[in-house]
Amino acid sequence: MPECSTTRIEEMTADIAKRAPEVKSALDGSDLVGAFHEFMHSFETFKEANNEKLRQLEKRGADPVTEEKVERISRSLDEQKQAIDGLALKKARPALGRGGAFSFAELERKQAFEAYMRSGDERSLRALEEKSMSYGSGPDGGYLVPEETEAAIGARLSDLSPIRSIASVRQVSSAVLKKPFAVSGPAVGWVAETAARPETAAGTLDELQFPTAELYAMPAATAMLLDDSVVDLDQWIASEVETAFAEQEGAAFVNGNGTNKPKGFLSYTQVADDSWSWGSVGYNLTGVSGELPATDASDVLVDLVYALKAGYRQNANWVMNRRTQATLRKLKDADGNYMWQPPATPGSRAMLMGFPLVEAEDMPDIGADTTPIAFGDFRRFYLVVDRTGVRVLRDPYSAKPYVLFYTTKRVGGGIQDFEAAKLLKFGTA
Known part of the structure; x- marks a missing residue:
């Protein structure tokens, strides 16, 4: 790669700013492929600028101007990725009712x-x-809303709620899901073909419980909107509540305390992986309080991957917020390759060390003794429980002249397999 000066970085930063309207225009025109190509161009620019910063660090220390410009390009990458994701979700919005066969x-x-x-x-x-x-x-x-409206809300929640999109989801008709699991299996052993088969010891069972809690939203409508026969009210109510539901349950799936809400996976007891036992979530340490190690920082990510058993690694995902992702985006492996890679296609996920990366804004930021990074097979790790039925109560009195629609659904959640994911703790103990 040719030498890159601070002047060259300024040129690249200016180019990002110049191309921003093109990205916006592509998005406004629903040109998802065009916006994706602009995003890939920005990523190549980011790599070139970050490489220059690393070369400056090796020689004499990074120029503050260079560091600021790298951060600016990184932020632009985040904004473009979020815009592309939003457009991909918009294109994937399920059609409701009108014109379908009922x-x-x-x-x-x-x-x-x-x-x-x-x-x-x-x-x-x-x-x-x-x-x-x-x-x-x-x-x-x-x-109860019509079934197709409930299905549309559920489909959109899977797109908008990051943990729901990778967790197991089960529908129930009762208030609590009770799931038995084996604490110890039966005794087993090898025997000869004609040897006696002694009676095996009985397995010990325990039970996990996942109560559902009420989640609500209260969109408001004007009389004019309700009188307009062209407006599809099914689609309107779905679009109004889906984002509110996704934000609330997304926060609960990560940090919920289990009281009148799902229990988030970060709310369970956390222990060092060497001392792990069922009922707690294991973590690895970075060895530095609030930071990655100054040298071989990528090694702690490699160790976290292999802290997980092989059966769980096959379908594993990284979970972190965008600020943590921006930090990891600058890391390289021992061969000088960037460990973070952009999505391969529009609407797909970025990759870190070959595993998909899921952005969950409710994950904590990097700080002393925080656990901002989770890695595991979330489909086996976390269970989301949906009680069937979304209810709407029409209220024309509380906020005249507006009509409120008190919309509720019942959702629960919790860890179902404590071995299936690990955390990275930014601390020393």
Whole structure:
């Protein structure tokens, strides 16, 4: 690679700023491929600038101007990646209702729900729910949304909620999911073909419980919006609540205390991996308080990968926030290759050491004794429990002249396999 001066870095930074409108224009025009190519160009610029910073460090210490420009390019990368992800999600938004084929029962419920949403006429909905003997239905508790609307909310939550997108998700009809697991298996052994088979010891079972808690959002609508027959109210309610639900449950899946919300995986007891036992989450240490080691920083990531058993590594993901990702983006392995690699295709995930990287903004920042990095097979590690049914209660009185729609769903979550993920703790003990 040719020598890169501070002047050259200034030129590259100016080029990033110059191309930003092109990225925005591509996004506004739904040109996902074009925006992705701009993102890849920015990443190559970042690598060139960061390499120059590293060369300066080896010779005489990095120029503060150079460091600031590298950070600026890095931030631009983050912004472009988030914009591309947003466009990819928008393109993947499931179509609702209009123009689709419905059974008579589905169409009847859809029409009854729309009448309730627009005018508060609940007679048809009440008759349908009495006919199906729905538990807990009625005007005081709200009415269930049509099935396709609930499915659309669930599909979008999987896209928007980072932990849900990689965890196991199970639907239940009760308030609590009870999942048995074997504490110790039966005694086993080898025997000859004609030898006696002694009776084996019985396995010991225990039980994990995942209670569901109520999650709510309260979008507001004007009378004009409700009177507009062109507006698809199913799609409107789904789009209004999905982001609010995703933000709340995303935070709970990481840090929730388990009281009236899911229990986040960082809220469980954390122990050094050498002392790990079932019921706690193991961690590796960086050996430096609040920082990566000054030399061979990538080694701690390698050690974290191999702290996980081979069966869990096959489908493992990194989980961290964007600020931690920006720090790791500058690391190289022993051969001088960048350990962080951009997504291979639009809408896919960045890779770190060959494993997908999931951004979860609720993960802590790098700091003394924090655990900002998780690595593991989250489909086996964390379980999200959804109670079937999303309810809507129409409230035209509390915020006149607006009509509020009190929308609720029940969600739970917790660790189901404590061996399936490990944390990286930025500390010495």
